[in-house]
Amino acid sequence: MVNSFWPMTLSEALDIRKNHNVMIFNGGSDLMVKYRCWSGISVDLPKDILYIGHLNELKSIDINPSEIIIGAAVSYAQFLKDSRLPIEFKHPIEQIGSVAIRNIGTLVGNICNASPAGDTLPMLYALDAKVVIMSTKGQRIVEISDFITGPGSTQLNHDEIVTRIIIPRKTYDRTFYRKVGTRKANAISKVSVFSVADIKESRIDDIRICIGSCGPTVIRVKKIESSIIDLRLSELTLDIDRFLRMYDEKIVPIDDVRSTKIYRSKVACNLIKTFLTKEVIL
Amino acid sequence: MRIDFKLNNQVVSIDVEHSKRLLDVLRDDLNLTSVKEGCAEGECGACSVLFNGMLVNSCLIPAVNISGCEIVTLEGYRGTKRFEAIKQGFEQCGSVQCGFCTPGFVLAAEALLSSNPNPSKDEVIKGIEGNLCRCTGYQMIVDGILAAKEVGKGLW
Numbered sequence: 423m424v425n426s427f428w429p430m431t432l433s434e435a436l437d438i439r440k441n442h443n444v445m446i447f448n449g450g451s452d453l454m455v456k457y458r459c460w461s462g463i464s465v466d467l468p469k470d471i472l473y474i475g476h477l478n479e480l481k482s483i484d485i486n487p488s489e490i491i492i493g494a495a496v497s498y499a500q501f502l503k504d505s506r507l508p509i510e511f512k513h514p515i516e517q518i519g520s521v522a523i524r525n526i527g528t529l530v531g532n533i534c535n536a537s538p539a540g541d542t543l544p545m546l547y548a549l550d551a552k553v554v555i556m557s558t559k560g561q562r563i564v565e566i567s568d569f570i571t572g573p574g575s576t577q578l579n580h581d582e583i584v585t586r587i588i589i590p591r592k593t594y595d596r597t598f599y600r601k602v603g604t605r606k607a608n609a610i611s612k613v614s615v616f617s618v619a620d621i622k623e624s625r626i627d628d629i630r631i632c633i634g635s636c637g638p639t640v641i642r643v644k645k646i647e648s649s650i651i652d653l654r655l656s657e658l659t660l661d662i663d664r665f666l667r668m669y670d671e672k673i674v675p676i677d678d679v680r681s682t683k684i685y686r687s688k689v690a691c692n693l694i695k696t697f698l699t700k701e702v703i704l
Numbered sequence: 705m706r707i708d709f710k711l712n713n714q715v716v717s718i719d720v721e722h723s724k725r726l727l728d729v730l731r732d733d734l735n736l737t738s739v740k741e742g743c744a745e746g747e748c749g750a751c752s753v754l755f756n757g758m759l760v761n762s763c764l765i766p767a768v769n770i771s772g773c774e775i776v777t778l779e780g781y782r783g784t785k786r787f788e789a790i791k792q793g794f795e796q797c798g799s800v801q802c803g804f805c806t807p808g809f810v811l812a813a814e815a816l817l818s819s820n821p822n823p824s825k826d827e828v829i830k831g832i833e834g835n836l837c838r839c840t841g842y843q844m845i846v847d848g849i850l851a852a853k854e855v856g857k858g859l860w
Contacts (some may be wrong), residue, residue, distance in 0.1 A: 455727070455764070461744070462728050463728075473768060522752060
């Protein structure tokens with residue numbers, strides 16, 4: 423049987439994290455499934471557990487003129503209910519799981535779980551989100567693309583806790599999100615694409631295209647993005663196929679229980695094409 | 705560990721392991737068998753309960769998380785007027801066949817109607833997206849909830 427820690431404050435949680443070898447338990451929607459046993463038998467957690475999902479200090483969404491700051495224990499449902507947040511950022515979240523899952527699952531949990539199919543991730547990569555990591559020694563802030571290092575792995579150290587996500591506050595002329603799953607609810611993505619673009623005087627001022635479930639981590643190719651930026655829409659129209667071929671080379675999905683390599687590559691390229699032709703060029 | 709919480713309007717104190725699923729606490733320790741185990745991974749909604757008024761899958765909640773909270777299962781909910789309205793709606797529309805999923809659907813309907821007393825058909829479908837039924841084909845359940853909102857007008 424493993425021990426559990428139920429801290430009353432974040433600083434107590436950080437002390438526990440420093441002094442014990444514990445696994446962090448936030449909303450639980452992944453861990454309770456991953457370590458489940460038979461009916462009537464407690465979940466078989468592999469090591470001592472530090473519960474943090476109840477900490478009020480981690481439950482707030484703060485908005486200032488330049489940033490949206492989301493606490494680690496903010497559930498998807500709380501994020502969706504917050505009328506201050508832009509509707510475009512809610513599209514990926516409202517398609518995650520189901521009503522009951524969204525009541526307990528958290529954005530920070532989705533990041534720390536670091537699944538290639540994590541549905542918040544393409545958006546957070548596209549919005550240049552940052553992860554706030556705390557320990558008893560202080561805090562550090564890293565780009566989400568640096569934080570996640572591979573499927574299920576992050577650069578979180580044993581004495582650290584992710585306490586917040588910071589999303590730079592900015593509006594975009596175009597936003598696009600499509601998730602392809604087996605059914606509408608409770609589906610793990612086969613492919614997903616979140617993209618944004620800014621257009622000034624028929625010229626691409628900014629573009630970010632992020633693809634989920636098609637590689638070990640979210641795919642965002644800044645090199646291709648910078649070769650699209652500054653193009654006139656008419657020039658982009660002529661060059662779309664070339665850019666799609668460039669993306670096709672970077673998309674490296676695998677065959678697994680949910681889908682196949684070939685399907686994922688095709689669908690991902692089709693979604694990028696849809697974004698470019700239906701949202702950007704119009 | 706000792707856990708105190710409010711269950712169906714009564715204060716309850718139990719001694720369980722921290723990671724025991726709320727589903728097992730309710731069924732095995734407290735004999736509330738309206739809470740069904742279907743998939744055990746948060747996909748089917750048969751184990752749905754209300755947790756501080758929110759719909760959750762009790763298979764995904766460790767016992768420690770209910771400390772100081774309020775849990776409502778169908779056994780507690782069935783004494784309410786709102787339940788009578790949902791029951792009537794379900795009866796009118798043939799929303800119950802084998803009945804295994806029904807407690808979950810009733811609580812999903814309550815969670816939906818308490819946040820949106822006048823849902824459209826699409827909103828009802830979205831509200832029960834996390835509940836699976838292998839008998840009815842869902843249409844009768846959607847109709848049942850739409851009927852319940854009329855029967856119980858003013859209750860939510």
